[in-house]
Amino acid sequence: MSSKANLVERRIIFGLLFIVVTMPLIFPIGWKTEVSPHVQMAYDLVENSPQGSIAIISFDYDPSTATELQPMAYAMIEHAFSKNQKIIAVALWPQGAQMADEAFGQILAKFPDKSYGTDYVNLGYKTGGMVTIQAMGRDIKSVFPADVKGTSIQDIAMLKTFNNLKNAAYIVSLSAGDPGIKQWIMAGHDMFGVSVTGGTTAVSAPGFLPYINQQNQLYGLLGGLKAAAEYEALINVIGSATVKMDAQSVAHILIIILVVIGNIKAYKIRRKKALAAQGD
Amino acid sequence: MVQFMQILGIWIGAFLTFSIFSFLYKDNPFYKLAEQVFVGLSAGYWLIYIIYYVIMPNLVSKLIEDFSANAILIIPALLGLMMLLRLIPKAQWVSRFPLAVVIGTSAGISLMRYMQSDLLNQVSATMINPLAAESLPDIIGSFLLIIGTICGIYFFYFSRKKEGIYALPSKAGIWFLMISFGASFGYTVMARVSLLIGRLEFILKDWLHLIN
Numbered sequence: 001m002s003s004k005a006n007l008v009e010r011r012i013i014f015g016l017l018f019i020v021v022t023m024p025l026i027f028p029i030g031w032k033t034e035v036s037p038h039v040q041m042a043y044d045l046v047e048n049s050p051q052g053s054i055a056i057i058s059f060d061y062d063p064s065t066a067t068e069l070q071p072m073a074y075a076m077i078e079h080a081f082s083k084n085q086k087i088i089a090v091a092l093w094p095q096g097a098q099m100a101d102e103a104f105g106q107i108l109a110k111f112p113d114k115s116y117g118t119d120y121v122n123l124g125y126k127t128g129g130m131v132t133i134q135a136m137g138r139d140i141k142s143v144f145p146a147d148v149k150g151t152s153i154q155d156i157a158m159l160k161t162f163n164n165l166k167n168a169a170y171i172v173s174l175s176a177g178d179p180g181i182k183q184w185i186m187a188g189h190d191m192f193g194v195s196v197t198g199g200t201t202a203v204s205a206p207g208f209l210p211y212i213n214q215q216n217q218l219y220g221l222l223g224g225l226k227a228a229a230e231y232e233a234l235i236n237v238i239g240s241a242t243v244k245m246d247a248q249s250v251a252h253i254l255i256i257i258l259v260v261i262g263n264i265k266a267y268k269i270r271r272k273k274a275l276a277a278q279g280d
Numbered sequence: 281m282v283q284f285m286q287i288l289g290i291w292i293g294a295f296l297t298f299s300i301f302s303f304l305y306k307d308n309p310f311y312k313l314a315e316q317v318f319v320g321l322s323a324g325y326w327l328i329y330i331i332y333y334v335i336m337p338n339l340v341s342k343l344i345e346d347f348s349a350n351a352i353l354i355i356p357a358l359l360g361l362m363m364l365l366r367l368i369p370k371a372q373w374v375s376r377f378p379l380a381v382v383i384g385t386s387a388g389i390s391l392m393r394y395m396q397s398d399l400l401n402q403v404s405a406t407m408i409n410p411l412a413a414e415s416l417p418d419i420i421g422s423f424l425l426i427i428g429t430i431c432g433i434y435f436f437y438f439s440r441k442k443e444g445i446y447a448l449p450s451k452a453g454i455w456f457l458m459i460s461f462g463a464s465f466g467y468t469v470m471a472r473v474s475l476l477i478g479r480l481e482f483i484l485k486d487w488l489h490l491i492n
Contacts, residue, residue, distance in 0.1 A: 010304075011304070018480075021477055022480055067474050067477060067478025130389065131389060186396070190393070202468070202474060214408055215405050223467065225477070247480075248470065248473055248477060251477075252470070
């Protein structure tokens with residue numbers, strides 16, 4: 001086949017994908033989402049942590065992956081708040097602090113009684129990756145002497161008795177790469193013994209599945225938009241991930257059809273070449 | 281004024297989105313413009329961000345507040361300045377020293393952690409009794425975990441020619457690897473479609489107001 005024909009085919013595929021993703025966003029179908037065991041594990045960790053306990057949510061991403069990770073942040077913050085747990089937000093990525101502010105702002109509309117400094121705090125970004133986490137494991141106040149607003153950590157009510165990572169009920173890392181969930185597993189769990197769960201972009205999810213093992217290095221995992229929709233289903237919320245899943249599912253169906261067509265076509269071309277070689 | 285700036289920002293966002301998408305048809309000046317704007321903005325943004333959110337709070341502010349207590353910070357500050365000498369060809373050799381410190385400390389810190397998390401804990405996680413699992417799917421899964429790990433590692437064992445019976449685990453290893461690559465590809469497709477959905481949501485919701 002000529003390269004020009006290939007180019008035309010590619011453009012048809014892009015056009016089709018554009019249409020099948022757009023239509024379900026305008027006209028939602030409402031397909032249900034089944035919950036996978038890894039998402040259930042992450043949910044159970046939050047669900048079974050005691051009221052009043054403090055969790056750390058690390059925002060290790062920036063706006064480029066917000067489509068996948070921000071819905072996870074909404075869902076997990078909402079779940080933790082509904083269980084009356086307190087949240088410390090930190091960020092290993094520079095723009096993570098802003099992502100945390102945006103997520104809290106969104107969820108606070110549902111929890112007007114939650115207040116900054118008492119129920120949640122944003123400590124902001126700190127460079128250093130795993131070294132920073134190791135230092136937090138010894139003394140969080142030396143790593144974050146002030147929060148993102150510049151308030152001294154000594155003046156923040158919910159942090160009066162919180163000295164290091166071991167005081168956290170669990171750690172959630174929403175991670176788009178390095179540093180991120182891997183560093184939290186290595187330092188947070190393997191060094192300080194705190195349960196770690198989290199979410200990643202779908203691209204990097206398979207790389208973290210081996211950490212969900214009998215050692216509980218990782219306590220469940222949310223991989224991509226689908227997992228965020230599953231978490232929303234568990235907390236009975238029709239959130240930003242759920243409404244996008246119709247488009248995601250329809251796009252997947254199209255891609256499966258295209259893969260099948262592509263393979264049939266490739267088989268036919270190979271067969272044609274083999275027959276031609278036999279004829280020679 | 282604020283509302284005008286918001287609307288302007290959305291229109292610029294929509295224009296740049298379509299400019300980038302236009303590459304799918306063919307390379308064109310709009311795509312090149314969007315690409316250059318992205319590169320330039322990113323470089324400028326990160327420069328300012330690093331100055332104000334890394335160097336100022338972690339070095340300058342601490343030295344100004346209490347110099348004697350934070351005097352040790354002068355050492356990393358000097359190492360940082362030495363790194364910048366890479367820009368001067370005659371003094372380029374000086375940058376090797378801070379680079380050596382970075383490589384040495386990174387290797388030292390990572391070695392123990394990776395050994396523990398990626399080797400010892402992973403090996404321990406494979407040393408399981410597969411029959412101890414609660415359900416039949418879990419038992420099958422445990423067997424596949426053990427067989428897959430052994431065969432996958434054996435595939436990368438090159439000290440013996442793989443013939444006859446020695447080739448079987450290697451072939452099984454290839455199958456396990458291929459299946460894992462397929463799963464990774466599936467996840468990658470999902471991620472890319474998610475990004476497309478994110479952009480289209482911006483177009484349909486923030487720009488065109490077609491959806492809520």
